[in-house]
Amino acid sequence: MLIITCPYCGPREQSEFHYGGEAHIARPADPQALTDGQWAEFVFMRSNVKGVFAERWNHSSGCRKWFNALRDTSTDRFLAVYEMGAKPPQIDAPELRTPAGEPLIGSGNDETKVMTEAEMTEAEMTEDLGGGS
């Protein structure tokens, strides 16, 4: 179960929250002025990002406020939370390991579960490996 940081209450268990789908999709001001295609784009179409995704959450079993979050969908890690109406903060794009868009660690993707020999050689030179953090 994730910990989600409500901008108003602080870190809370995921079970207190409801998911609200992709963020920054404003309801058109004058729907009747839109073509069928444009309206359908608003109603039905959402992006399905692997990686950093801006999405809405509601602290439904807490303060009941809606807010936005940036989450890496390949690792489930929250990178930022911010208020409704605010612009998403700048996030450094993670370094990707797999062609499909998973980062070096945290996705559980097959390609990321075990270090390759080349990576081990490189890592032994640059970092202190081991289970310790």
Next chain:
Amino acid sequence: MNQPFRLPEGGLIDRDKPVTFRFDGKSYGGFAGDTLASALLANGVHHVARSFKYHRPRGILGAGPEDPAALVQLEPNTARTEPNLRATEIELYEGLNAGAQNCWPSLGFDIGAINDVFSRFFPAGFYYKTFMGGPGWMFFERFIRASAGLGVAPGEIDPDHYEHTNRHCDVLIIGAGPAGLAAARAAASTGARVILAEQTAHPGGQLLDEAAGQTTIDGMSARDWVKAVREEIEAAPEAMVLTRTNGFGYYNDNWFALCQQLQDHLPLAERDANKPRQRLWHVRARHIILATGAIERPLVFAGNDRPGVMLAGAVRHYLHRHAVLPGRRAAILANNNSAWQTAFDLKTAGAEMAAILDTRPDAPQVLRDRAEALGIPVKTGAAVTGTLGRRRIKAARTGDIEGDRIAIGSAEMIGCDLLAVSGGWSPNVALFSQSRGQLRYDDDIAGFRPARSWQEEATVGAANGTFDLAACLAEGAAAGANAARVAGFDDASQSVPRVSAPHAIDYDITPAWRLPMERKTDRAFVDMHNDVTSKDLDLAVREGYRSVEHAKRYTTLGMGTDQGKTSSVNGFGILSEILDTPIPEIGVTTYRPPFKPVTFGAVAGQHVGANFHPRRTTPMHEAHVEVGATFEIVGDWLRARVYPRAGEDFDAALQRECKAARTQLGMLDASTLGKIDIRGKNAREFLNRIYSNAWLKLPPGRCRYGLMLNEDGMVFDDGVTACLSDDHFHMTTTTGGAAGVLNWLEDYAQTEWPDLEVYLTSVTEQWAVASLCGPNSTALMAELLDDLDPDPESFPFMSWRPAHIAGIPVRVFRISFTGELSYEINIPARYGRWLWDRCMALGEKHGITPYGTEGMHLLRAEAGFVIVGQDTDGTVTPIDLGMDWAVKKTADFVGARSLTRPDTARTDRRQFVGLLSEDPTIVLPEGSQIIATPHETEPRTPMIGYVTSSYMSPNFSRSIALGLVEGGHTRMGEPVYVANKNGTPHRASISPVNFLKELGGAS
């Protein structure tokens, strides 16, 4: 009782407490402190199970959760029976009864063993290849399930109970071996909240699996040190030690699940029914230390699954913890140094040592010297090429390794009743991998070990590939101190335990993933849980399953309840050889929770029976119970469905209730309707944007029916909303939709229209609601009300008034869901029961009849009112419902634009209509398909709709139905046919939905 293989002294058993138990129908003796496995070994019983696929005799390989095959059925034929438990983990208790499983008629003579004779016809993929053709898997499955499989699931309700508990802590340590103990002591010394979880009954890990006095720590014997450290941890103010606690799941953000066994080790008669059997812990830890140790691997050689073949470390476990000699004449087969200790210990304990066979070309001189001193013959560069013995090993055939074969003429038979094997030690990285940490392959230890952590975690000791005791203790202590510091606690005790172990043996492995075999027909088992041989892996690769995940699924390597604890790494090594690819590039399969099996009872916890899904009840609930109402679940609520009188069945009660509601006086408990209090200066504008109809001109004192659509134009809820004042409204929703509607309203208020000042509050539970219906309702209302004239002339339909009943303030709504003259009284919830009783008492002379939700459904169907969720399914627009009148053209509202999309504007959409069966006695089954002709045509008769609601109407003395039919609004009077699974389709005609008007002549 006679325990021929019990040593005269030593072990952590209590010789003053003999225990009698039964296995496979025979009675045996053991001691308190034994496991089922150690007690069986003390009695010389090695053959305890039959294997999964080939029904081969299997023995006790390991000493803990890693054992792949010593699976038994605990307490067979009782409600408490549990299948597939590892004999190595069952703590012995007086009267324990365990049965052998997967064998018939008996463990010794098992008909299914015929599978083994024909094993060459059952290679990997046999089932896939054979049973997908012909009649198919669905046909064959039941026969295969009957012959394969392991134990038997209990057939009765679990008599035990279980509980869940939640905990936050600073440092959670999994595993109380030396590294875990050192970590917990360091962390606990800071005052941090520490939980140390140990899966067995005793902390100590490997320190308990060696001869007393072999190791000294801080001047104490290892066992005394364990005891002292445990006491020190438990004395710390915020620390606790949980034994018999299986940390099985490492989830996101350091959320950890553990299952604690509280009573499984007690004799059945001593278990306390008032206490839980097991407790599931959910722990959220700031930092987690994994000290999960290492798991010894068997070697893969022909005949390696024979009972009497045991892991070398397990042999030491039984020797030193349980004072059991697993064999009198033993041989060792190993590819590393650690197993030599087993040879020395066995010899010292009095066993005859037939040989130490080491697959490596050479072995360290220091070990050779000790072997020589003890008189143990040593052979290096040696393999075992076969084993003899039916239910226990009698001899091992050895030969010299020459490349990938056995040197000709080198074969030799070695008589032995125990073959202790070691293929090396795999750091137990299951939980680390669950945390999504990244592994690396370490050639020095021939195993995978943690490389990079993903969560706030550290892995220490053997789990981290650190096998030296002093290093384990230092690593644990440092990690414990660091974890406490991360959690905000400094000043950890800096003391690192001092170790003296002059005869400790280093690990030093040269992998031998599979030993050469002499004959093509020989079989060497990689996975003894699922009967996967090394040849199955060859076959999988030949057939193209080269990815480790594919090979796993094709062969079932590493699957099942043991999750490949002893087999996975051997499998990866063998695949690496077959594919000629380095092991890091072979990779690993995915480690998933649970690390080892957890009972369903523990997972369910308290959430069983009435607590599974607690029901909400209305303030009038007891009144319904008292008169014998039957109930139905609506959303989270229990609602009275009908009120049958003595001798009355469901249908008769329903007909009586509905007749009374139209001809005299009916009363419904409508308290469950969702009620939302809406305030704010923009409340009216908000409603106008939310509802599909117009709200700007509704004056205070009036009510209006409204429809809510999603942005896709489909109806998702409806209800009546009253204007209390210009900035204050009382909205009602469907019972089941109440929570969803409130969330939805808040979403729009907060995110789309934050400029509107509007406040939303759920008041569903603040009001109890009695709905009075029928011609006599005005008379009863007149008696009830203190200060309001209920005359419909002065108190018209779709209006509301504040009033008082016996001085209690109420809101009375003149709204109707039956099409009949109706009043809905909203009274503060605590007077709900009182109001119900008062209405029943005063209404008696008016023929008052309570009716339930079934009556409500029937009465509204007579009036043609839709029930959102019964007559709609999320694909129905207001136009489809024939409710164009509730769609405004003057302003935007949620979903408005979608109503002119080409698809929603189609005129042949399924539309809401009445259905009258030609035979008025036939109640069309709800859900029936509607077709255009009475005959099936080729290829299939198109379905043009379906029946959504259907009843026998007591007021029209005939059946009525509602449904959705393509283009139904323009087909009034046309015949349709309703599919009838028992015969020819029923003929029916399409009608308007308002049967009161159609059949009753109402205006």
